[in-house]
Amino acid sequence: xxxxxxxxxxxxxxxxxxxxxxxxxxxxxxxxxxxxxxxxxxxxxxxxxxxxxxxxxxxxxxxxxxxxxxxxxxxxxxxxxxxxxxxxxxxxxxxxxxxxxxxxxxxxxxxxxxxxxxxxxxxxxxxxxxxxxxxxxxxxxxxxxxxxxxxxxxxxxxxxxxxxxxxxxxxxxxxxxxxxxxxxxxxxxxxxxxxxxxxxxxxxxxxxxxxxxxxxxxxxxxxxxxxxxxxxxxxxxxxxxxxxxxxxxxxxxxxxxxxxxxxxx
Numbered sequence: 001x002x003x004x005x006x007x008x009x010x011x012x013x014x015x016x017x018x019x020x021x022x023x024x025x026x027x028x029x030x031x032x033x034x035x036x037x038x039x040x041x042x043x044x045x046x047x048x049x050x051x052x053x054x055x056x057x058x059x060x061x062x063x064x065x066x067x068x069x070x071x072x073x074x075x076x077x078x079x080x081x082x083x084x085x086x087x088x089x090x091x092x093x094x095x096x097x098x099x100x101x102x103x104x105x106x107x108x109x110x111x112x113x114x115x116x117x118x119x120x121x122x123x124x125x126x127x128x129x130x131x132x133x134x135x136x137x138x139x140x141x142x143x144x145x146x147x148x149x150x151x152x153x154x155x156x157x158x159x160x161x162x163x164x165x166x167x168x169x170x171x172x173x174x175x176x177x178x179x180x181x182x183x184x185x186x187x188x189x190x191x192x193x194x195x196x197x198x199x200x201x202x203x204x205x206x207x208x209x210x211x212x213x214x215x216x217x218x219x220x221x222x223x224x225x226x227x228x229x230x231x232x233x234x235x236x237x238x239x240x241x242x243x244x245x246x247x248x249x250x251x252x253x254x255x256x257x258x259x260x261x262x263x264x265x
Contacts (some may be wrong), residue, residue: 002205003114007082012071014114015048019044019058027128027265028230029057030119031258033064035088035111035132035224037073037081041238041247042133045254051225057262061129064122068222070111071249078143084151087111088134092222103215105222115227127230132223134169134253136203136237138162164242165194166253169225169235172206172214179232179264186213186260191238191245191253219254232265 005012019191046067054063068074070087081087090112095105141162149156166187168180184193193211200207208214218233219226225235236257238250245253 002066002118003110005082008072012075014069014111015067016118016182017054017065017067019061019063022062026060026062028050028124029061029063029094029128029262030127030130030228030230031063032069032115032130032224032227033066033132033133033254034068034070034074036079036086036134037068037070037075037152038077038079038108038139039133039135039137039238039240040074041135041198041250041254042236042242043068043074045133045238045249045258047250049255053259061262061265066115067116069102079140081111085109086148088224089222091116091224091227094219095222097123103221103223105220112224115224117170119227124228127228128232129261129265130225130228130230130233131258132225132233133257134235134237135240135250136167137239138241144210160204161197162239162241163194163197163237164239164245165192166239166243166257167194167202167237168212168257169205169218169237170208170212170214171209171217171226171233173217174231174233175208175212175214176232176234177209179214179261180212180234181209182264183234183236183257183260186256186263187253191254192242194237194239206260232255232261234261258263
């Protein structure tokens with residue numbers, strides 16, 4: 001246990017799973033899930049990886065898995081935390097806010113502070129890989145974007161088209177195209193890959209290769225994917241509302257993504 005939320009009377013501890021016998025000669029890998037608690041396959045996919053696959057990679061990597069960064073959000077099926085702050089915008093509260101941009105940093109949260117404190121305590125000078133497990137859901141557009149606009153006293157923006165399928169979110173300044181492509185190919189065997197919309201975009205962002213969008217450096221945006229200095233970092237996005245995907249497929253897609261990320265390395 002690396003933390004506990006101050007509200008809830010002890011109901012919301014935060015746990016990590018770490019491979020035994022860390023060795024400085026092996027690459028350090030971080031896997032995070034449940035930063036948005038309501039994105040179920042991020043949590044369950046991380047736990048499934050731990051239960052079924054992690055042992056086979058522990059000999060080659062120093063693994064750290066945080067399966068449920070936002071336990072209150074998971075239990076209450078919420079994107080935000082209990083203070084109505086998006087945990088996945090809270091990892092760099094000093095980041096630059098750009099008006100009109102869909103990705104902007106927000107205030108620090110207990111969830112992000114606990115993760116940052118844990119990583120600092122481990123003293124890892126150089127991470128190699130970070131895979132942050134997420135979903136893109138219909139409620140992103142129907143519920144949470146309008147709620148964010150109301151919270152911030154803004155006009156709710158036009159709805160983006162929700163992509164039907166799996167995609168990745170890459171740092172456009174460090175895209176690691178071959179690595180991202182290897183993940184996409186592995187996931188393709190489990191579920192379908194999201195196509196670009198008519199404008200060549202996914203959720204309003206440029207598609208830089210099949211199934212991959214590019215955004216500014218996640219660290220500048222306060223995103224969890226930018227919490228380490230890993231050269232190989234990505235965010236997965238599963239579409240659980242697809243009529244073509246079951247919950248089991250969504251979980252399996254997350255596991256396949258993590259395994260492919262490690263196999264490439």
